Amino acid sequence: MDLMNPSALGIQAQNVKAWFGAKEVLHGLSLEVLPKHVVAIIGPSGCGKSTFIRCLNRMHEVVPGARMEGRILLDGEDVSQHDPVALRRRVGMVFQKPQPFPTMSIYDNVASGLKLNGLRSGPQMDQIVEESLHAAALWDEVKDTLGKPGTSLSGGQQQRLCIARALAVKPDVILMDEPCSALDPIATAKIEELIYALKKSYTIVIVTHNMHQAARVSDETAFFLMGELVEFGATSQIFTNPAHKKTEDYISGRFG
Amino acid sequence: MDRLFRALTFIFALAVLALAALIAFELYRNSVLSQKAFGWSFLTRQIWDPVEEDFGALTFIYGTLITSALALLLAVPVGIGVAIFLAELAPKPMSEVCAFLIELLAAIPSVIYGLIGIFVIVPIMRVQVQPFLIKHLGFLPLFKGPAYGIGLLTAALVLAIMIVPFITTITREVLMSVPREQKEAAMALGATRWEVVRMAMLPYARSGIAGSVFLALGRALGETMAVTMVIGNSTHIQASLLAPGYTMAAVLANEFAEADSELYTHTLIEVGLALFVITIIVNGIARLILGRMKVAPVS
Amino acid sequence: MNTNASTRDVVNVAAFGVTALCAALTLGILFFILGYVLIHGIGALNWDFFTKLPKPVGENGGGMANAIVGTAKLVGLAGVFGLPIGILGGTYLAEYGRGRFSFFVRYAADVINGVPSIVVGIVAYTLVVMPVRHFSALAGSIALAMILIPISLRSTEEFLRLVPNAIRESALALGLPQWKVILFVVYPSALSGISTGALLSLSRVSGETAPLLFTAFGNRFWSSGLLNPIASLPVMIFTYSIAPYDDWHRQAWAAALVLLMLVLLANVGARLMLRRRTYT
Numbered sequence: 001m002d003l004m005n006p007s008a009l010g011i012q013a014q015n016v017k018a019w020f021g022a023k024e025v026l027h028g029l030s031l032e033v034l035p036k037h038v039v040a041i042i043g044p045s046g047c048g049k050s051t052f053i054r055c056l057n058r059m060h061e062v063v064p065g066a067r068m069e070g071r072i073l074l075d076g077e078d079v080s081q082h083d084p085v086a087l088r089r090r091v092g093m094v095f096q097k098p099q100p101f102p103t104m105s106i107y108d109n110v111a112s113g114l115k116l117n118g119l120r121s122g123p124q125m126d127q128i129v130e131e132s133l134h135a136a137a138l139w140d141e142v143k144d145t146l147g148k149p150g151t152s153l154s155g156g157q158q159q160r161l162c163i164a165r166a167l168a169v170k171p172d173v174i175l176m177d178e179p180c181s182a183l184d185p186i187a188t189a190k191i192e193e194l195i196y197a198l199k200k201s202y203t204i205v206i207v208t209h210n211m212h213q214a215a216r217v218s219d220e221t222a223f224f225l226m227g228e229l230v231e232f233g234a235t236s237q238i239f240t241n242p243a244h245k246k247t248e249d250y251i252s253g254r255f256g
Numbered sequence: 257m258d259r260l261f262r263a264l265t266f267i268f269a270l271a272v273l274a275l276a277a278l279i280a281f282e283l284y285r286n287s288v289l290s291q292k293a294f295g296w297s298f299l300t301r302q303i304w305d306p307v308e309e310d311f312g313a314l315t316f317i318y319g320t321l322i323t324s325a326l327a328l329l330l331a332v333p334v335g336i337g338v339a340i341f342l343a344e345l346a347p348k349p350m351s352e353v354c355a356f357l358i359e360l361l362a363a364i365p366s367v368i369y370g371l372i373g374i375f376v377i378v379p380i381m382r383v384q385v386q387p388f389l390i391k392h393l394g395f396l397p398l399f400k401g402p403a404y405g406i407g408l409l410t411a412a413l414v415l416a417i418m419i420v421p422f423i424t425t426i427t428r429e430v431l432m433s434v435p436r437e438q439k440e441a442a443m444a445l446g447a448t449r450w451e452v453v454r455m456a457m458l459p460y461a462r463s464g465i466a467g468s469v470f471l472a473l474g475r476a477l478g479e480t481m482a483v484t485m486v487i488g489n490s491t492h493i494q495a496s497l498l499a500p501g502y503t504m505a506a507v508l509a510n511e512f513a514e515a516d517s518e519l520y521t522h523t524l525i526e527v528g529l530a531l532f533v534i535t536i537i538v539n540g541i542a543r544l545i546l547g548r549m550k551v552a553p554v555s
Numbered sequence: 556m557n558t559n560a561s562t563r564d565v566v567n568v569a570a571f572g573v574t575a576l577c578a579a580l581t582l583g584i585l586f587f588i589l590g591y592v593l594i595h596g597i598g599a600l601n602w603d604f605f606t607k608l609p610k611p612v613g614e615n616g617g618g619m620a621n622a623i624v625g626t627a628k629l630v631g632l633a634g635v636f637g638l639p640i641g642i643l644g645g646t647y648l649a650e651y652g653r654g655r656f657s658f659f660v661r662y663a664a665d666v667i668n669g670v671p672s673i674v675v676g677i678v679a680y681t682l683v684v685m686p687v688r689h690f691s692a693l694a695g696s697i698a699l700a701m702i703l704i705p706i707s708l709r710s711t712e713e714f715l716r717l718v719p720n721a722i723r724e725s726a727l728a729l730g731l732p733q734w735k736v737i738l739f740v741v742y743p744s745a746l747s748g749i750s751t752g753a754l755l756s757l758s759r760v761s762g763e764t765a766p767l768l769f770t771a772f773g774n775r776f777w778s779s780g781l782l783n784p785i786a787s788l789p790v791m792i793f794t795y796s797i798a799p800y801d802d803w804h805r806q807a808w809a810a811a812l813v814l815l816m817l818v819l820l821a822n823v824g825a826r827l828m829l830r831r832r833t834y835t
Binding site for chain 2: 576672
Binding site: 086092093095099116165175 | 653719722727729732735739740746
């Protein structure tokens, strides 16, 4: 794996509030993700985890009627000053359900971001596709079938394909929104291994409702409850010695 | 670029809106001479005299309404019957295939219905159906007179065939969307299968059926070729359904290209305007009923 | 009690029997029409029909080559005028349209769709024929385009809506601008649906007669350019069938068969195209 990414950047949220229509779902959250760290966000359903990471690459505003306030700093720069499209090229995202583009081959899926951003096909593109598939631990399984439709893969493979697709545009930060929730345990284990490997070169924010997953893959963990950040700290500390009663209740399974 | 593409699609969407307005505006603007000359009485006078340029549209309005009403009378029970059969009795694959075939009936161009009308239905009407009606029901003014073959009843029959698909397609869909609990509640009362249809399904589906009937009516009112070819083109109102008549669409088809004076043309366009208004109202009612139910009509 | 139950069973069987009869009747009519047109049309079809011009009135023989080409030209032009409006307008409704404006556009499309085709013909007449004072292929194709627009608009919107939103989001998350997402990810996903809708709308207008009567009018010879009257199969069927000559009736059936085959092929083809692709 030689997909070293020297440019991995930190991302910082300052007093982020978000609304769907008139309903406020995030009530002023601040947290900082350091470069090449993995931050896990945990919390019960509806606590605003997904909304929060969708604020980080401004996908939140794609939803009709949704808006946000506060500042997101990517490497110290306010992202609201950026074009959202350019921002999303630097902050990649992997969704809950694998979403390979239905009309494209495996190769084209991985290359889609590059192609549509103007890179010509050629040896350079082949190389990036191969590297990305290697990095997503999928290369050995698909190297002989790159021309097949992306939708022909199994669910776990599709999700790794989507990770490769996100890696191909060389993002500075990768957001993962419950990437394993639609997968079986074996496929989940593979993705977890992959995240572990990726953190050498990438900054990753992962939303999960699976606390073991959070404990296994992350450096820091944030616990959200009803749109508030209850606690944020080193993963080892959160899971062994939480500072808040609510955090302790949640990780010991007392509610949700 | 993003804004450009959005603006482009917006302009084309706007064009659709503009087109609808344009249709209404053009019909109004190009019939003002007739509106001035005859006023509202245009709609209630029977005279149609291109030589003296004295016009009234009552014959056509009457013909349009009576043929459409008769067509509904024939098509509604059959259309609903087919829908019940397909929704309840036919096995699913067969139901799908039949529904497709019945939609094909709506895809056949109307001029081909006209052709079948002239060469198949008219002879049958003249030789068998109309003599039979005259013999047995001739005491009614509705069934008096010689058997021409062509006429209001024949036009209504052709129309009925053409609108059955509109009723069947939507009715079948709403019948199939009746919740299982509704049906099971009726079955639990010991209802036979037919009683389930009558008690639980038809009442549940009634607004969908009503919507489909209005949609079919909208089609029937505006149908041109098939009617023009079999209705007989007579500019007088006669009581008998066997007599030749005329509809608004048919008079446009026959006379528009030949209208030689400006007033004559404006008069015909006013007939078009009236037809436009009537169909908008009827279709509007249909959409109002169906819009609430999210059933896609055939187009 | 027992008799009651048995009367109810009789009613049950009888009622469903009647519905089955209705279905048999309706399908019977369909097959009768198809069969009748096939039998009468096949006997009348020959090579001349496709290659020759109509003979002068009173002479037997000749064909409808000009009307076949005319229909192709009218429908093709209608597609050129109408499909961009339908498809791009439909794109607006599906991808950007949520507010009042879209509601009115949809409503307008429904209104146009419900307007009798002969009334659409009048509007094409007042817009195109009246200013230049003669009938033309252009006027005919504009009339057909007006009929085609609402059909392709609504089908485009429908098929675009079938593309899961998650696909749009994952493309946006790759840092693609929305227009590229629509053009290169959403359109390809909906391609079979959109093209089927386009095909159906073309097949629908290819059978339209009424709006052509006083726009394209008709022509017993070849028509050149856009500004001359032009023959079409549906109008030929109409004029030939109401004329008193047997040879014309024969040719009307031949034309009906050709037209019917076109329409049926398009419909069955569309059906098969749609069945092939479904979303997971």
